Amino acid sequence: MSAVRSGIRADVFDWAIAACVAAALLVTGLSGRPSTAGPDLLGQALLAGGGLALAARRRAPVVVLAVTGLCAVGYQAAGFDVPAVAYLFAVYAAVRAGHRVAAVAASVVVLAALPLAAMAAGLHDTGEAFAQARGALELAWLVAAGAAGEALRQAERRAEEAERTREETARRRADEERLRIARELHDSLTHQISIIKVQAEVAVHVARRRGEQVPDALLAIQEAGREATRELRATLEALREDDTSPPRGLDHVAELVERARTTGLDATLTIGGQRRPVPATVSRTVYRIVQESLTNVARHAAATTVSVRIDCRADALAIRVDDNGRATSAAVPVPGVGLTGMRERVTALGGRLRAEPRPEGGFTVQAELPVEQAPQAGPPAERTSGLPVEQGS
Numbered sequence: 001m002s003a004v005r006s007g008i009r010a011d012v013f014d015w016a017i018a019a020c021v022a023a024a025l026l027v028t029g030l031s032g033r034p035s036t037a038g039p040d041l042l043g044q045a046l047l048a049g050g051g052l053a054l055a056a057r058r059r060a061p062v063v064v065l066a067v068t069g070l071c072a073v074g075y076q077a078a079g080f081d082v083p084a085v086a087y088l089f090a091v092y093a094a095v096r097a098g099h100r101v102a103a104v105a106a107s108v109v110v111l112a113a114l115p116l117a118a119m120a121a122g123l124h125d126t127g128e129a130f131a132q133a134r135g136a137l138e139l140a141w142l143v144a145a146g147a148a149g150e151a152l153r154q155a156e157r158r159a160e161e162a163e164r165t166r167e168e169t170a171r172r173r174a175d176e177e178r179l180r181i182a183r184e185l186h187d188s189l190t191h192q193i194s195i196i197k198v199q200a201e202v203a204v205h206v207a208r209r210r211g212e213q214v215p216d217a218l219l220a221i222q223e224a225g226r227e228a229t230r231e232l233r234a235t236l237e238a239l240r241e242d243d244t245s246p247p248r249g250l251d252h253v254a255e256l257v258e259r260a261r262t263t264g265l266d267a268t269l270t271i272g273g274q275r276r277p278v279p280a281t282v283s284r285t286v287y288r289i290v291q292e293s294l295t296n297v298a299r300h301a302a303a304t305t306v307s308v309r310i311d312c313r314a315d316a317l318a319i320r321v322d323d324n325g326r327a328t329s330a331a332v333p334v335p336g337v338g339l340t341g342m343r344e345r346v347t348a349l350g351g352r353l354r355a356e357p358r359p360e361g362g363f364t365v366q367a368e369l370p371v372e373q374a375p376q377a378g379p380p381a382e383r384t385s386g387l388p389v390e391q392g393s
Contacts (some may be wrong), residue, residue: 022051301325
């Protein structure tokens, strides 16, 4: 919205400058005409057209350069001895936009054409014609306009480079801080949690070998140690991920489903629709949604089957993960860190997420991620051999 408002303000500003220049040229041209001379509509139109053309100098600087140059030569030939102010503005805009060669070439042509235009207006003395042309477009004005445009162009480039450098520095510092946190977590927590986990498992093993009843508290400590180890490993993997490592995305979802099958789940993957190129952020979010959903099924659902379906539509990707676990519609789900993270990822992309128990039992996770429509459609999606992938319509 701010970009649109800025563009509107720029257009209004350009039109205001163009109108002022056109008015100044007309007033100067008409005041310099002898009172006995009749109205010259073509010359007046060229004066006004040269000024009004400046309204498009941001969008088409080379075209405006040509139009203002032709108008300047035209109204000189029509007998209006008026400085080529609009052309100087056009030279400034063209050089600022980076069209230096076009500005130099057009200026050479205009400087050569102005004396001819003065002679066409009735001046038969070559010296007077060159003097009038020099008054209409001083070389010093021309150089100053080009120098001003080049100076502002260089200043804008330096500002853009400084902004890009700041962003790169901030990104590098964020990556370094993320890796530092990962190292700290690994050094401080991994060892201690591993000790707790190993000691609890040893205690449970010894108690069972002696034929003693294992206390519930000890079993809870054992399970908590395993859970903490898994969570910490996942956290460290997320922290250590960066843009230099191969991104996990839509093409790797089949590996997640296959991994779920190795845990004893009857997992299936269905791909519906025609695969199209999608942004990397969308592809990665699909992978994370399926990964977190399958992790939750394995940890909490006590399910035997889970189905993953991805529908590739023209404007969106729809993901659905269903299981037949112990969740019921009467139970209100308590969103944990995983579901909250999924919702944040989906919301950041402008999508929708629904995670709730199914009426027939079990749990469902449904997400819809908008994508830009790609001009070329790819072949139907395929996955690794040995994994049952159903190709939907």
